[in-house]
Amino acid sequence: MSKDKIKAAIVGATGYGGAELIRLLQAHPHVEVSCVLSSSSSGVPLSASFPHLTNLIELELESIEPANIKAKADVVFLATPAGVSAELTPKLLEQGLKVIDLSGDLRLKDGAVYEKWYKRPPASEDVLAQAVYGLSEIYGESVVGRAAISNPGCFPTATLLGLIPAVKADWIDPATIIIDAKTGVSGAGRGTGLGTHYGEINESVKAYKVNAHQHIPEIEQVLGEAAGAEVVVTFTTHLIPMTRGILSTMYASVNEKRSTQEFIDLYRTFYAGRPFVRIRENGVMPATKEVSGSNYCDIGFSADERTGRVTIVSVIDNMVKGAAGQAIQNLNLMMGWDEAEGLRFVPMYP
Amino acid sequence: MSKDKIKAAIVGATGYGGAELIRLLQAHPHVEVSCVLSSSSSGVPLSASFPHLTNLIELELESIEPANIKAKADVVFLATPAGVSAELTPKLLEQGLKVIDLSGDLRLKDGAVYEKWYKRPPASEDVLAQAVYGLSEIYGESVVGRAAISNPGCFPTATLLGLIPAVKADWIDPATIIIDAKTGVSGAGRGTGLGTHYGEINESVKAYKVNAHQHIPEIEQVLGEAAGAEVVVTFTTHLIPMTRGILSTMYASVNEKRSTQEFIDLYRTFYAGRPFVRIRENGVMPATKEVSGSNYCDIGFSADERTGRVTIVSVIDNMVKGAAGQAIQNLNLMMGWDEAEGLRFVPMYP
Amino acid sequence: MSKDKIKAAIVGATGYGGAELIRLLQAHPHVEVSCVLSSSSSGVPLSASFPHLTNLIELELESIEPANIKAKADVVFLATPAGVSAELTPKLLEQGLKVIDLSGDLRLKDGAVYEKWYKRPPASEDVLAQAVYGLSEIYGESVVGRAAISNPGCFPTATLLGLIPAVKADWIDPATIIIDAKTGVSGAGRGTGLGTHYGEINESVKAYKVNAHQHIPEIEQVLGEAAGAEVVVTFTTHLIPMTRGILSTMYASVNEKRSTQEFIDLYRTFYAGRPFVRIRENGVMPATKEVSGSNYCDIGFSADERTGRVTIVSVIDNMVKGAAGQAIQNLNLMMGWDEAEGLRFVPMYP
Amino acid sequence: MSKDKIKAAIVGATGYGGAELIRLLQAHPHVEVSCVLSSSSSGVPLSASFPHLTNLIELELESIEPANIKAKADVVFLATPAGVSAELTPKLLEQGLKVIDLSGDLRLKDGAVYEKWYKRPPASEDVLAQAVYGLSEIYGESVVGRAAISNPGCFPTATLLGLIPAVKADWIDPATIIIDAKTGVSGAGRGTGLGTHYGEINESVKAYKVNAHQHIPEIEQVLGEAAGAEVVVTFTTHLIPMTRGILSTMYASVNEKRSTQEFIDLYRTFYAGRPFVRIRENGVMPATKEVSGSNYCDIGFSADERTGRVTIVSVIDNMVKGAAGQAIQNLNLMMGWDEAEGLRFVPMYP
Incomplete structure (x- = not known):
C-alpha cells in the first residue's frame, strides 16, 4: 500500500504538534509517516511517550540526523521549538528534502525583526528567502512546487x-x-x-x-x-x-x-x-x-x-488549522494535490 | 459517488448521539447520510441546531414517518430517548429497513426487568426477540446479516x-x-x-x-x-x-x-x-x-x-465506542464489511 | 447575639447571587439573614435548593410580600432578574425598608435608554431618582445614609x-x-x-x-x-x-x-x-x-x-466584587461601618 | 491586636498547602502568621510566589532554621514533602515549639510499614511516639494539650x-x-x-x-x-x-x-x-x-x-478538611479552643 505514498519524517514527535501531525497523517491517502525524531529521546517507542498511539504506530524515536532522514523520508515536518529549524532547515534542503516548518524561525523576512521579538539569532537570509509563508488561503499559489514552507503561527x-x-x-x-x-x-x-x-x-x-x-x-x-x-x-x-x-x-x-x-x-x-x-x-x-x-x-x-x-x-x-492541519494543507498544495486531501474531518462536537 | 453507498437515516439528529453518528459517517466509505429526523423540529437545516456542521451537511430536519424513511434510506440509526424505539422499531422493520437502536429499549430480553429499571412499558416480545445485542467484540458473529441490532449502553x-x-x-x-x-x-x-x-x-x-x-x-x-x-x-x-x-x-x-x-x-x-x-x-x-x-x-x-x-x-x-462508533461497527458487521471500516480514527490528543 | 445585628432579607435566594449573599453575610459581624424569599418556591427549606447550606441556615423559602418582609427585616437585597425590582423597590421603600438592588433595573438614569437595551419598561423616574449607583470606590460617599442603592453590574x-x-x-x-x-x-x-x-x-x-x-x-x-x-x-x-x-x-x-x-x-x-x-x-x-x-x-x-x-x-x-460582595460593601457604607466589614476574605487559591 | 494571639510559622509556604493555611489563619481570631519559610527561596516576599496575597501578607520567605523559628513563633505548621518533617520535628520540639505536621512522615506508627510504602527511612520511634494522629472527630480528645500532631492524609x-x-x-x-x-x-x-x-x-x-x-x-x-x-x-x-x-x-x-x-x-x-x-x-x-x-x-x-x-x-x-482546615481544627483542640474557631466558612457555591 505504501509504494505510492510519499514518506514523511516528523521532527519533534514527542510534542503536541508532532502528535497532531501523526493523527492527521494516519488518515491521509498519499502520505505515510516513516520516521519520528526527537532531540530528547531516541531508541524508545513513540507510544511510550504517547500511549494513545498504542498499536497505531510502531516506530521508535530516532535522533535528528539529516542524512539518516534523507534515507527514510521525502518530506520533513519540523514541530520544534524556536531556534531549531533555523539551523536544521538548510541541512535538510541540501539533502534534497522538502521542509515544512511549524516553528516561527522562518516566518519573518527581516532577520533583525526576528532577533528583536524572539531574542535569538535569526535564520540566514538565504534560508529565509527560500521559505514561503504558507497561509494557505492567501498564499496557496506561491506554495505550489516549493521546497520550503514556513507554516504560519496559530x-x-x-x-x-x-x-x-x-x-x-x-x-x-x-x-x-x-x-x-x-x-x-x-x-x-x-x-x-x-x-x-x-x-x-x-x-x-x-x-x-x-x-x-x-x-x-x-x-x-x-x-x-x-x-x-x-x-x-x-x-x-x-x-x-x-x-x-x-x-x-x-x-x-x-x-x-x-x-x-x-x-x-x-x-x-x-x-x-x-x-x-x-x-x-x-x-x-x-x-x-x-x-x-x-x-x-x-x-x-x-x-x-x-x-x-x-x-x-x-x-x-490551534492544533489543526493553527498548526498540523495547515501544514498538511500546505503539503497538499506543494504536491499539487487537492488542498483538502486527508483533512475533511467533521469537527468533534461536543 | 453515492451510487455504491448505502443510505442511512438518523432519528434523533439534534442530540449528541445523532451529531456523533454524522461525524463518523461522513468519513465512512460505504455509507451516506440521506436523511435526518427529529421529533422536536422539522423543516429547518440541521446546521441551525449544530453550527459545527455548516457547509458539511445540507439536510433539513424531517419529522419521523416510517414510510418516508423507507423512501430515502436503507438503514436507520435510532439515537432516541427511552421509549421511542420500542414503538418505532417494529414499524421500521415492517418497511424492510434495517435498524440499529442506540437506546436502551431493546437490550433487556426480559420485559419485566426493563419495566422495573426503566419505569416504563417494555417493547413487545417479538421485537425483543429480533434484536441482537451488539457488543461487537463478544457478539459480533451474531450480528452478521441481522435486521435489528440493539447497541449496548456506554x-x-x-x-x-x-x-x-x-x-x-x-x-x-x-x-x-x-x-x-x-x-x-x-x-x-x-x-x-x-x-x-x-x-x-x-x-x-x-x-x-x-x-x-x-x-x-x-x-x-x-x-x-x-x-x-x-x-x-x-x-x-x-x-x-x-x-x-x-x-x-x-x-x-x-x-x-x-x-x-x-x-x-x-x-x-x-x-x-x-x-x-x-x-x-x-x-x-x-x-x-x-x-x-x-x-x-x-x-x-x-x-x-x-x-x-x-x-x-x-x-x-462514551460517544464513540459507547454509542455512535460501536453502532457503525455493528453496521459494518451486519453488512459483512471490515468491522473497522470508517472507524480508524487516531484518538485526539491532547 | 442577634440583638445588635441588623436583619437582612434576601429576595431571589434560590439563585447564585442569593447563595453568595448568604455565604458572605454568614461571616458578617453586624448582619443576620432573617428571611429568604423566592418567586418560584415557598415553604421548603433553602437547603433543599442548595445542599451546601445544610446545617448552616435553617430558614424556609417565603413568597415575596413587602409587609411580611418589613416584619422580619431591616434591609432587603434584591438578587432578582430584570423587571422585578423596578416594581418591588417602591413598595419596599414605602415600608421603610432599605433596599440594595443587584439587578440592572435601577442603574440607568434615563428610562428610555433602559427600554432600548433591556427591551422592557423602565422603573419610574421617582424610584430611579432615589437609587444611588453603588460603585463603592467611586461613589462611596454618596451611598452613606441612603435608602436605595443600585449595585453595579459585574x-x-x-x-x-x-x-x-x-x-x-x-x-x-x-x-x-x-x-x-x-x-x-x-x-x-x-x-x-x-x-x-x-x-x-x-x-x-x-x-x-x-x-x-x-x-x-x-x-x-x-x-x-x-x-x-x-x-x-x-x-x-x-x-x-x-x-x-x-x-x-x-x-x-x-x-x-x-x-x-x-x-x-x-x-x-x-x-x-x-x-x-x-x-x-x-x-x-x-x-x-x-x-x-x-x-x-x-x-x-x-x-x-x-x-x-x-x-x-x-x-x-463576578459573584463577589461583581455582585454580592460589593452589595455588602455598599451596605457597610450605607450604615456608616468600615467598608471592608465582613469582606476581608483572602482569595481562594488554587 | 496581636498581643493576645499566638504566633504561627508555616514551613512550605510556597506550596498549595501553605497558601491554604495562610488563607484560613488570616480569618482566625486567636492566631497570627508570624513567619513563612521555604527550602527553595528566601529573602523574597511571599506575594511574589502567590500574587493573590498581595497587600494581605507582607512577610518575606525565610530559610528553615529551628532556633530562628523559635524566636518568632509558638506553633509550627509543616506543609512539606515526605522526608522533611521526620528530620525537622524533633528539632522543633526540642526548641519547645508545638508542631502540626501535614505530611505523611508521622502518621504510621510502624517505621517498617512507612519504609515499605514511602520508599524512604522512617522518623525515629521517639518522634513517632510523641505524635498523635489528628483525625479530629475520632481522636480529638487525644489531641488536647499535645505538642506534636500528625495531621491525617486527604x-x-x-x-x-x-x-x-x-x-x-x-x-x-x-x-x-x-x-x-x-x-x-x-x-x-x-x-x-x-x-x-x-x-x-x-x-x-x-x-x-x-x-x-x-x-x-x-x-x-x-x-x-x-x-x-x-x-x-x-x-x-x-x-x-x-x-x-x-x-x-x-x-x-x-x-x-x-x-x-x-x-x-x-x-x-x-x-x-x-x-x-x-x-x-x-x-x-x-x-x-x-x-x-x-x-x-x-x-x-x-x-x-x-x-x-x-x-x-x-x-x-482536600485543601481544607483534607489538609489546612483540619490542621487548624487540631490546633484549636490542642489549645483548648472551640474546634470550629476560625473555620466557620460557608462552602463557596458555585
Missing part, C-alpha cells in the same frame, strides 16, 4: 484570515486595528512549568506577553503586505482554561459605513472555493468548539453604527 | 469488555464484582436541566442513581451469560467535570492467585484480532483522553496479592 | 474601576476605548438552557451579545460622568469555560506619552486607602484566580509606545 | 470518617471493604511535571498508584484500631479534571440487613455535636462542590438489598 492564522479581506478591500483603517486573542493551553506545548500547571490554569484567565508577543511582527508583516503600507497593531493574548482552540476578536474602524451583511458578502466572495473558511450567518458568532479537531476557520461579524467600528470574530483549532 | 460496553474474559475463564468470582464508573457529561445528552448546568458540574464530582442505574440489569444479563449463571453486581456511576469519556474501575476476588501479567496475557489472547481493544502493558493504566474521539477500548490490570483481588480499569469515549 | 464594575482614573486624569481619549471582557458561566445565573449546558460551554469560547449587551449603556453613563462629556464605547463579552471570574481587557489611545509605571502610580494614588483595589507591579498582569472568592479588583497595565495605546487589565470575582 | 480523612462508625458498630465486614477515591489536581501540589500538566489532565480521568498508594497503610492502621483486628483494604485513587475536592466511594458487605435510614441514624448519632460532619438525607448523595472551600465532610448512604452491600459516599475539600 494566532496569525486566525487573525489574518479574519482581517485580510477587509484590509485588501480598504473597508477598515489598519491604523485602528486591535486584536484580542484567547487560546487554550495546548498552544504552550507539552513542556512542564507553572505556566501549564493545572492548578494555576483551571478556573482562571489571564493576559500574557502583553504588547510583547512574537506573533505581533508576523501579523504586521502580512497585514502590511495586504494593505500595501506598514501596519502596526495592538495584539493581546489570553490563556483560558481549555485545551484546544483559539478565538480572535478583532476591532477596527470602518472607512465608510458598512452593514454586517456587507461584510459577510465580502468575505464569502473572497473565500469562495476555499473549503476551510466558513463565514457565519448574520447574527451568529462562531464558538471554538464548532471547529474542534478540524481544519476550519469560522468567521462572524458585527458592524456597529454607534461606534463606527466592526467587530470580527474568528475561531480555529 | 457503561456496559466499557464494563463488559473489561470483565467478560476473566469471567469466562473463571478467574474471578462473579459474586464479588464491584464496578465504580466515572463519566463525562455528554452521556446525559443535550437536554437542559440543573443536572447538566455548567455551574453545578464544573469543579465537582458526585455519585448518581446509586444502586438504581438502568445499566445494572444490562450488565448482569450479559455477565450472567458469560458466567453461565445468574450474576448480581454492585455498580455506581459518577459524573465528573469533562465532556467525553468513561472510565470503569472493576474489582473482583480472584479464584486462584494470578499475576497482573497473567491477566494481560489472558486478555490479549481473548481479544486477538479485534482492532478496537488495546491491552496495556504491566504497570500502565489507561486514561480516557487516550481514546478520545476514537472507537478504542483500552484496558489495564493490577492483581493484588495482599487482598486477593484484581483491579481492572477500562476506558472508552 | 462587567461595569471591572471595567469602570479600570478606566475611571485614566479618564478623569484625561490621560486617555474616551473616543478610542475598546473593552474586551471575558466571563465565567456563573454570571448567567442558575437558570437552565443550552447557553449554560456543560457540553456546550466546556472546551469552548464564544462572543455573545456583540454590540448589544445591556451593560454598554451603564458603562457609558458612568464614563460620561467621569469624562464630563458623552462617551461611546465598543464592548464585547466572551463566555469562557470557568465558573467564576471576569477579566476585562481595555484598550485606549493615550493623550500624551505615558509609561506603564506612570499609570501604576496614577492608579495607586487614586485608589489610596481603598482596601479592595490592588494595583499590580510593572510587568505583572492579574489572573482571575488571584481574586477568586474575594472582594478584590486587581488591575495591571501595559503602555505601548509602538501603538500609542495603553492596555489595562482588571479582574474580579 | 484520602484517609474522607474515607475514615465514612467508614469508622459502621466498623465500630460491627455493621459491615472489614474484609470486604473496597474504596474508590477521586481527587482534584491540587492534591498533587504545586510542583511541575507531566502529571499536573493541563493538557494531560483536562478532559481526562485515570487511575494512579493502583494498589500502591501510601495512604493505604494509613487507612488500614486506623480501621484496624476501630475494628480491633487487622484490616486489609482495596483502595484506588483517580485523578479527575478539577482543582479541589475528594470524593470517596466505599463499598462493604453488611453483617446483617440494614436500611439506608438505619445507616443515616447510626452516623448522625455517632457524629452528634461534631460541627464538621454532615450526614445527608435518605436519597441524597453529596457533591464535592457542596463542601468547596469549607471544613465540612458530607456523607451519604445507599444500602442495597440485592447485593447485601452498602455504598457510602463522602466528600471533602
Whole structure:
C-alpha cells in the first residue's frame, strides 16, 4: 500500500504538534509517516511517550540526523521549538528534502525583526528567502512546487484570515486595528512549568506577553503586505482554561459605513472555493468548539453604527488549522494535490 | 459517488448521539447520510441546531414517518430517548429497513426487568426477540446479516469488555464484582436541566442513581451469560467535570492467585484480532483522553496479592465506542464489511 | 447575639447571587439573614435548593410580600432578574425598608435608554431618582445614609474601576476605548438552557451579545460622568469555560506619552486607602484566580509606545466584587461601618 | 491586636498547602502568621510566589532554621514533602515549639510499614511516639494539650470518617471493604511535571498508584484500631479534571440487613455535636462542590438489598478538611479552643 505514498519524517514527535501531525497523517491517502525524531529521546517507542498511539504506530524515536532522514523520508515536518529549524532547515534542503516548518524561525523576512521579538539569532537570509509563508488561503499559489514552507503561527492564522479581506478591500483603517486573542493551553506545548500547571490554569484567565508577543511582527508583516503600507497593531493574548482552540476578536474602524451583511458578502466572495473558511450567518458568532479537531476557520461579524467600528470574530483549532492541519494543507498544495486531501474531518462536537 | 453507498437515516439528529453518528459517517466509505429526523423540529437545516456542521451537511430536519424513511434510506440509526424505539422499531422493520437502536429499549430480553429499571412499558416480545445485542467484540458473529441490532449502553460496553474474559475463564468470582464508573457529561445528552448546568458540574464530582442505574440489569444479563449463571453486581456511576469519556474501575476476588501479567496475557489472547481493544502493558493504566474521539477500548490490570483481588480499569469515549462508533461497527458487521471500516480514527490528543 | 445585628432579607435566594449573599453575610459581624424569599418556591427549606447550606441556615423559602418582609427585616437585597425590582423597590421603600438592588433595573438614569437595551419598561423616574449607583470606590460617599442603592453590574464594575482614573486624569481619549471582557458561566445565573449546558460551554469560547449587551449603556453613563462629556464605547463579552471570574481587557489611545509605571502610580494614588483595589507591579498582569472568592479588583497595565495605546487589565470575582460582595460593601457604607466589614476574605487559591 | 494571639510559622509556604493555611489563619481570631519559610527561596516576599496575597501578607520567605523559628513563633505548621518533617520535628520540639505536621512522615506508627510504602527511612520511634494522629472527630480528645500532631492524609480523612462508625458498630465486614477515591489536581501540589500538566489532565480521568498508594497503610492502621483486628483494604485513587475536592466511594458487605435510614441514624448519632460532619438525607448523595472551600465532610448512604452491600459516599475539600482546615481544627483542640474557631466558612457555591 505504501509504494505510492510519499514518506514523511516528523521532527519533534514527542510534542503536541508532532502528535497532531501523526493523527492527521494516519488518515491521509498519499502520505505515510516513516520516521519520528526527537532531540530528547531516541531508541524508545513513540507510544511510550504517547500511549494513545498504542498499536497505531510502531516506530521508535530516532535522533535528528539529516542524512539518516534523507534515507527514510521525502518530506520533513519540523514541530520544534524556536531556534531549531533555523539551523536544521538548510541541512535538510541540501539533502534534497522538502521542509515544512511549524516553528516561527522562518516566518519573518527581516532577520533583525526576528532577533528583536524572539531574542535569538535569526535564520540566514538565504534560508529565509527560500521559505514561503504558507497561509494557505492567501498564499496557496506561491506554495505550489516549493521546497520550503514556513507554516504560519496559530494566532496569525486566525487573525489574518479574519482581517485580510477587509484590509485588501480598504473597508477598515489598519491604523485602528486591535486584536484580542484567547487560546487554550495546548498552544504552550507539552513542556512542564507553572505556566501549564493545572492548578494555576483551571478556573482562571489571564493576559500574557502583553504588547510583547512574537506573533505581533508576523501579523504586521502580512497585514502590511495586504494593505500595501506598514501596519502596526495592538495584539493581546489570553490563556483560558481549555485545551484546544483559539478565538480572535478583532476591532477596527470602518472607512465608510458598512452593514454586517456587507461584510459577510465580502468575505464569502473572497473565500469562495476555499473549503476551510466558513463565514457565519448574520447574527451568529462562531464558538471554538464548532471547529474542534478540524481544519476550519469560522468567521462572524458585527458592524456597529454607534461606534463606527466592526467587530470580527474568528475561531480555529490551534492544533489543526493553527498548526498540523495547515501544514498538511500546505503539503497538499506543494504536491499539487487537492488542498483538502486527508483533512475533511467533521469537527468533534461536543 | 453515492451510487455504491448505502443510505442511512438518523432519528434523533439534534442530540449528541445523532451529531456523533454524522461525524463518523461522513468519513465512512460505504455509507451516506440521506436523511435526518427529529421529533422536536422539522423543516429547518440541521446546521441551525449544530453550527459545527455548516457547509458539511445540507439536510433539513424531517419529522419521523416510517414510510418516508423507507423512501430515502436503507438503514436507520435510532439515537432516541427511552421509549421511542420500542414503538418505532417494529414499524421500521415492517418497511424492510434495517435498524440499529442506540437506546436502551431493546437490550433487556426480559420485559419485566426493563419495566422495573426503566419505569416504563417494555417493547413487545417479538421485537425483543429480533434484536441482537451488539457488543461487537463478544457478539459480533451474531450480528452478521441481522435486521435489528440493539447497541449496548456506554457503561456496559466499557464494563463488559473489561470483565467478560476473566469471567469466562473463571478467574474471578462473579459474586464479588464491584464496578465504580466515572463519566463525562455528554452521556446525559443535550437536554437542559440543573443536572447538566455548567455551574453545578464544573469543579465537582458526585455519585448518581446509586444502586438504581438502568445499566445494572444490562450488565448482569450479559455477565450472567458469560458466567453461565445468574450474576448480581454492585455498580455506581459518577459524573465528573469533562465532556467525553468513561472510565470503569472493576474489582473482583480472584479464584486462584494470578499475576497482573497473567491477566494481560489472558486478555490479549481473548481479544486477538479485534482492532478496537488495546491491552496495556504491566504497570500502565489507561486514561480516557487516550481514546478520545476514537472507537478504542483500552484496558489495564493490577492483581493484588495482599487482598486477593484484581483491579481492572477500562476506558472508552462514551460517544464513540459507547454509542455512535460501536453502532457503525455493528453496521459494518451486519453488512459483512471490515468491522473497522470508517472507524480508524487516531484518538485526539491532547 | 442577634440583638445588635441588623436583619437582612434576601429576595431571589434560590439563585447564585442569593447563595453568595448568604455565604458572605454568614461571616458578617453586624448582619443576620432573617428571611429568604423566592418567586418560584415557598415553604421548603433553602437547603433543599442548595445542599451546601445544610446545617448552616435553617430558614424556609417565603413568597415575596413587602409587609411580611418589613416584619422580619431591616434591609432587603434584591438578587432578582430584570423587571422585578423596578416594581418591588417602591413598595419596599414605602415600608421603610432599605433596599440594595443587584439587578440592572435601577442603574440607568434615563428610562428610555433602559427600554432600548433591556427591551422592557423602565422603573419610574421617582424610584430611579432615589437609587444611588453603588460603585463603592467611586461613589462611596454618596451611598452613606441612603435608602436605595443600585449595585453595579459585574462587567461595569471591572471595567469602570479600570478606566475611571485614566479618564478623569484625561490621560486617555474616551473616543478610542475598546473593552474586551471575558466571563465565567456563573454570571448567567442558575437558570437552565443550552447557553449554560456543560457540553456546550466546556472546551469552548464564544462572543455573545456583540454590540448589544445591556451593560454598554451603564458603562457609558458612568464614563460620561467621569469624562464630563458623552462617551461611546465598543464592548464585547466572551463566555469562557470557568465558573467564576471576569477579566476585562481595555484598550485606549493615550493623550500624551505615558509609561506603564506612570499609570501604576496614577492608579495607586487614586485608589489610596481603598482596601479592595490592588494595583499590580510593572510587568505583572492579574489572573482571575488571584481574586477568586474575594472582594478584590486587581488591575495591571501595559503602555505601548509602538501603538500609542495603553492596555489595562482588571479582574474580579463576578459573584463577589461583581455582585454580592460589593452589595455588602455598599451596605457597610450605607450604615456608616468600615467598608471592608465582613469582606476581608483572602482569595481562594488554587 | 496581636498581643493576645499566638504566633504561627508555616514551613512550605510556597506550596498549595501553605497558601491554604495562610488563607484560613488570616480569618482566625486567636492566631497570627508570624513567619513563612521555604527550602527553595528566601529573602523574597511571599506575594511574589502567590500574587493573590498581595497587600494581605507582607512577610518575606525565610530559610528553615529551628532556633530562628523559635524566636518568632509558638506553633509550627509543616506543609512539606515526605522526608522533611521526620528530620525537622524533633528539632522543633526540642526548641519547645508545638508542631502540626501535614505530611505523611508521622502518621504510621510502624517505621517498617512507612519504609515499605514511602520508599524512604522512617522518623525515629521517639518522634513517632510523641505524635498523635489528628483525625479530629475520632481522636480529638487525644489531641488536647499535645505538642506534636500528625495531621491525617486527604484520602484517609474522607474515607475514615465514612467508614469508622459502621466498623465500630460491627455493621459491615472489614474484609470486604473496597474504596474508590477521586481527587482534584491540587492534591498533587504545586510542583511541575507531566502529571499536573493541563493538557494531560483536562478532559481526562485515570487511575494512579493502583494498589500502591501510601495512604493505604494509613487507612488500614486506623480501621484496624476501630475494628480491633487487622484490616486489609482495596483502595484506588483517580485523578479527575478539577482543582479541589475528594470524593470517596466505599463499598462493604453488611453483617446483617440494614436500611439506608438505619445507616443515616447510626452516623448522625455517632457524629452528634461534631460541627464538621454532615450526614445527608435518605436519597441524597453529596457533591464535592457542596463542601468547596469549607471544613465540612458530607456523607451519604445507599444500602442495597440485592447485593447485601452498602455504598457510602463522602466528600471533602482536600485543601481544607483534607489538609489546612483540619490542621487548624487540631490546633484549636490542642489549645483548648472551640474546634470550629476560625473555620466557620460557608462552602463557596458555585
